[in-house]
Amino acid sequence: MKKILIVDDSALVRKQLTDMIKEFDYDIDTARNGQEAVDMAIATQYDVITMDINMPVMDGLEAVKQIMAKKPTAILMISSLTTADAGITMDALDLGAIDYISKPGTLNVGKIENTESIIQKIKSLSRIPTRRLKAKKAPPKRERRVAPTTTHSNENLSSKDIEKIVLIGSSTGGPGLIDQICSSLPQNYKYPVCIVQHMPEQFTSSFAARLNRNSVLNVHETKNNMEILPGNIYLARGGVHMMFSKKTSGKIVVREEKSKGKSFFQPSVDYMMNSVLDVLKPSQVIGVLLTGIGDDGAIGMLNIKKAGGYTLGESEKSATVYGMPKVAFDNGGVSEQLDFKQILHKIITLK
Numbered sequence: 001m002k003k004i005l006i007v008d009d010s011a012l013v014r015k016q017l018t019d020m021i022k023e024f025d026y027d028i029d030t031a032r033n034g035q036e037a038v039d040m041a042i043a044t045q046y047d048v049i050t051m052d053i054n055m056p057v058m059d060g061l062e063a064v065k066q067i068m069a070k071k072p073t074a075i076l077m078i079s080s081l082t083t084a085d086a087g088i089t090m091d092a093l094d095l096g097a098i099d100y101i102s103k104p105g106t107l108n109v110g111k112i113e114n115t116e117s118i119i120q121k122i123k124s125l126s127r128i129p130t131r132r133l134k135a136k137k138a139p140p141k142r143e144r145r146v147a148p149t150t151t152h153s154n155e156n157l158s159s160k161d162i163e164k165i166v167l168i169g170s171s172t173g174g175p176g177l178i179d180q181i182c183s184s185l186p187q188n189y190k191y192p193v194c195i196v197q198h199m200p201e202q203f204t205s206s207f208a209a210r211l212n213r214n215s216v217l218n219v220h221e222t223k224n225n226m227e228i229l230p231g232n233i234y235l236a237r238g239g240v241h242m243m244f245s246k247k248t249s250g251k252i253v254v255r256e257e258k259s260k261g262k263s264f265f266q267p268s269v270d271y272m273m274n275s276v277l278d279v280l281k282p283s284q285v286i287g288v289l290l291t292g293i294g295d296d297g298a299i300g301m302l303n304i305k306k307a308g309g310y311t312l313g314e315s316e317k318s319a320t321v322y323g324m325p326k327v328a329f330d331n332g333g334v335s336e337q338l339d340f341k342q343i344l345h346k347i348i349t350l351k
Contacts, residue, residue, distance in 0.1 A: 051075050
């Protein structure tokens with residue numbers, strides 16, 4: 001039987017989460033603050049811990065830090081969908097937490113999609129092997145790196161100059177990988193990189209700003225009609241689908257789609273990947289699908305590959321959650337399946 005620890009200073013929230021998941025035959029314990037959570041996590045091997053952020057005695061961030069240092073466990077942060085909580089949640093992911101859910105009350109708990117999302121995440125995290133879990137160092141307070149003045153500049157280029165484009169999709173376990181990609185790309189990188197990371201609207205602005213601080217390339221949260229330029233990184237804004245369109249001038253711009261359509265996620269990796277084939281030749285497209293729950297991106301990867309593009313899927317060896325890349329691989333949509341370090345090398349050295 002899987003063991004779950006629910007950590008929250010609100011008795012109502014503890015009850016709401018318990019009621020959501022108790023029917024799945026989990027052994028559930030609860031804690032009222034971070035210190036209780038640390039003590040219980042050390043004494044018991046939990047499969048998943050849901051962790052509130054703001055609590056008395058010890059907050060969730062410090063609790064994550066101590067648990068991951070002393071007894072690594074799959075931790076699911078409970079976050080209010082606010083800009084203030086977004087930064088703290090990102091810090092928790094930096095410290096080793098795997099994912100986050102919206103705090104009951106932030107969204108209507110009675111909504112089926114919210115309940116299903118919470119249950120799906122708990123189930124997926126409970127399957128992560130302990131060997132994949134590890135403590136991380138506290139996120140460094142870094143200033144944006146300044147590139148030498150002699151390096152290549154893309155200031156005078158336009159979307160008409162795009163030779164190739166890199167499209168990256170990720171979900172659970174992805175933010176840390178996206179950060180590694182953005183911070184590893186050199187100043188003279190020639191290609192635009194477009195990213196869909198499953199996040200709510202209130203989080204993508206904070207995440208884009210964090211990525212921008214750690215990268216020598218400019219990282220933008222996308223906006224409607226934003227031109228896609230070589231040597232820039234674009235993070236899809238939460239709450240809308242990021243698609244592409246070509247102006248009569250030949251410029252390629254972001255086209256935001258507010259209608260959710262049939263996709264569970266918004267932004268959706270599939271929407272981004274399918275759309276690029278309308279504005280660029282398949283031979284110019286590199287699709288990358290990283291760790292994540294579900295199957296978003298599998299159709300887009302297959303369409304890119306069938307059209308003549310090149311696709312990379314993260315392997316089970318390195319994926320925190322081997323869901324999205326597995327479906328893409330099983331469906332025949334992956335040109336090469338590699339572990340993350342190999343994928344990172346491929347992106348950096350792309351010719």
